[in-house]
Amino acid sequence: MATLFTEPPKPPSLTRPMATPKKALVVFEILKKDYPNPRTELVFEDPFQLLIAVILSAQCTDARVNSVTPGLFAQYPTAEKLSNASAPVVEKLIHSCGFYKNKTKAIIQTAKSLVERFEGKVPGTMDELVSLAGVGRKTASVILNQAFDLPAIAVDTHVARVSFRLGWTQSKNPLKIEQDLKKLLPEDLWALVNGTLILHGRKICKARKPLCADCRIAKQCPSAPKTKL
Ligand code: SF4
Structure with a gap:
């Protein structure tokens, strides 16, 4: 007798191999050189x-x-x-x-x-x-x-996307991503993470078509050369 309900096909895995703190630090040091001033462009006095x-x-x-x-x-x-x-x-x-x-x-x-x-x-x-x-x-x-000037990591869409592609997180949940990044990178870098990943996400690791051929961290990136997010 045919069953009324069948298991839905499993979606393809979207996970990447997780980076180690050591590997993440190597990548972040390269990005830091490429984006030396990652502060907000918002103008404010207080x-x-x-x-x-x-x-x-x-x-x-x-x-x-x-x-x-x-x-x-x-x-x-x-x-x-x-x-x-x-x-x-x-x-x-x-x-x-x-x-x-x-x-x-x-x-x-x-x-x-x-x-x-x-x-x-x-x-x-x-x-x-x-x-x-x-x-x-x-x-x-x-x-x-x-x-x-306190250590914190703001997770926006660019930070989430780039972190996921780099294998720095396997989550799409902003709080979990923040926790994963804080475990991977030393506290003195936290304040730079948001600005650096935003700039890399806007310039190279674009949402639709990441420019992996132009990316200086492609060798370390588990999503290169093909990326599907
Ligand atoms: S190699 Fe591609 S997917 Fe990986 S960080 Fe660079 S642009 Fe993004």
């Missing part, structure tokens, strides 16, 4: 400005954010001022960043949280940062790195 700029940068280029933040911060230079802002005025100021209604709500709410719970200052720990409205682990890691 942690508050960076936090707001990072929230605005969702689905938007850093250059575009940099074009609106001077006007925004001229009018609302502190969390206290922004927490009392009129939404239509803020919407007009940040309009060109896209999703301006949601982003306006998010930055005013974040400013309110800062005023209500942190005396208007941006806190300097992961737990406090992620407790703020509109702040996830990725944004918090960027703030810790760039505003406070």
Whole structure:
């Protein structure tokens, strides 16, 4: 008698051989030379400005954010001022960043949280940062790195993709990827990981067609020369 249910075919394995800390370090040292200044391109003068700029940068280029933040911060230079802002005025100021209604709500709410719970200052720990409205682990890691010079690894789409292809992680979950990267690379490099992998991901290890022939770490990469992600 025929069975009603059959096992679905197993998907092809998407895993890569996992790198060792030693091998990952060799690769990262090459990337560090190729991308010597991997800091954020967002322009900011203090942690508050960076936090707001990072929230605005969702689905938007850093250059575009940099074009609106001077006007925004001229009018609302502190969390206290922004927490009392009129939404239509803020919407007009940040309009060109896209999703301006949601982003306006998010930055005013974040400013309110800062005023209500942190005396208007941006806190300097992961737990406090992620407790703020509109702040996830990725944004918090960027703030810790760039505003406070603390070790953290922000995992975005480029970091996830490049790490996976390099065999630095076998996960697609940002928190697990962050944990895998922290086990592989020494703490003094964590602050460089996000910027370095973003630059490599944008320039060489592109999402659709990675330029493996031009990649200086192809010899060490388990996904070269053919990559399917
Ligand atoms: S060899 Fe290809 S897949 Fe590997 S890191 Fe370089 S561009 Fe990406």
